[in-house]
Amino acid sequence: MDIAKPSKTKELLRRHNLELKKSLGQNFLIDNNILDKIVDLANVNEEDTVIEIGPGIGSLTQKLAEKAAKVVAVEVDQRLEEVLEETLDEYNNIEVVFDDALEVDFDDLVDGEYKIVANLPYYITTPIVMRLLEEGFNVEQIVFMVQREVAERMVADPGGKDYGVLSIGIQFHTTAEILFDVPPDVFIPQPKVHSSVVSLDVLEEAPVEVVSEEFFFKIVNAGFQQRRKTIRNSLSKAANINLSRDLVDEALESVAIDSRRRAEKLSLEQFATLSNKIYELFHK
Known part of the structure; x- marks a missing residue:
């Protein structure tokens, strides 16, 4: 039929x-x-x-x-x-x-x-x-x-x-x-x-290595929550993670990402590197 x-x-x-x-x-x-x-x-x-x-x-x-x-x-x-x-x-x-x-x-x-x-x-x-x-x-x-x-x-x-x-x-x-x-x-x-x-x-394995997949996606979601804001402001004001501005600044500087950039400018690899560094600092 x-x-x-x-x-x-x-x-x-x-x-x-x-x-x-x-x-x-x-x-x-x-x-x-x-x-x-x-x-x-x-x-x-x-x-x-x-x-x-x-x-x-x-x-x-x-x-x-x-x-x-x-x-x-x-x-x-x-x-x-x-x-x-x-x-x-x-x-x-x-x-x-x-x-x-x-x-x-x-x-x-x-x-x-x-x-x-x-x-x-x-x-x-x-x-x-x-x-x-x-x-x-x-x-x-x-x-x-x-x-x-x-x-x-x-x-x-x-x-x-x-x-x-x-x-x-x-x-x-x-x-x-x-x-x-x-x-x-x-x-x-x-x-x-x-x-x-x-x-x-x-994929059998993700193309980037992350310490915590759950934490990685929290960072990604926070970054895009307000697209017009810089990555620094988005992350330091994200209610779902509760990160201090000082911690965000330290993480961004440590992985050489300009704090004035917006989330849409960051690659998958940069988000992975950034989330790993924030995770490290956050859990010290």
Whole structure:
């Protein structure tokens, strides 16, 4: 059943009396070329187990099942149960789990390593991605369709307006790449923004050495809390760490970072060096 067509998608939604919920970010792909490209660029093969987040009516799920050994589709909207039973009926390697991707333990759903491939609802993009990376799930690769401006933030270099906490979080845990852009007119309903498909290859080790990952991200978050402030002011006034100005000054001078610079000018490596020095001084 080829459902990635405007007429078929509309017919399925009408027949199952489904009204799409804006609050769940439900925008369904209606272009087979885009779907095939996602699966191909994720390098899905007959040895892979794939978890899909938000299968919707199952258009991407079908394509994944044709290439993968097993697909586990995690869907929060139980209203889609009947339509998924219909669209996925001919496949014997798909399991649909009705649960919240922000809470489910992905490692409990499959054995061994797995890939995650999804057309993500935009409203949960950042919390889902960071949860997958921070909680140490057994995922080897993530291929997501996300809002284009979010994709640009993920791969941003220091110095620009797109560079921030998300950039550092993604680049600390993965090698990130924007694979291709997707226009609004290949969805029902059409979103108001362009999308991008992003590949995140999960690193076995972070590219920088930090004494404490938790403390490192506290420093990063504090640095970007007020983007217009200098790194000196941001850190010395951060409520989540309680650092004295003298300690911040000593740390910045010690690692040769100009106290007048803003957080967006600091590289991942500089943040790592700075957080290690502050940690050392803070715990004396």
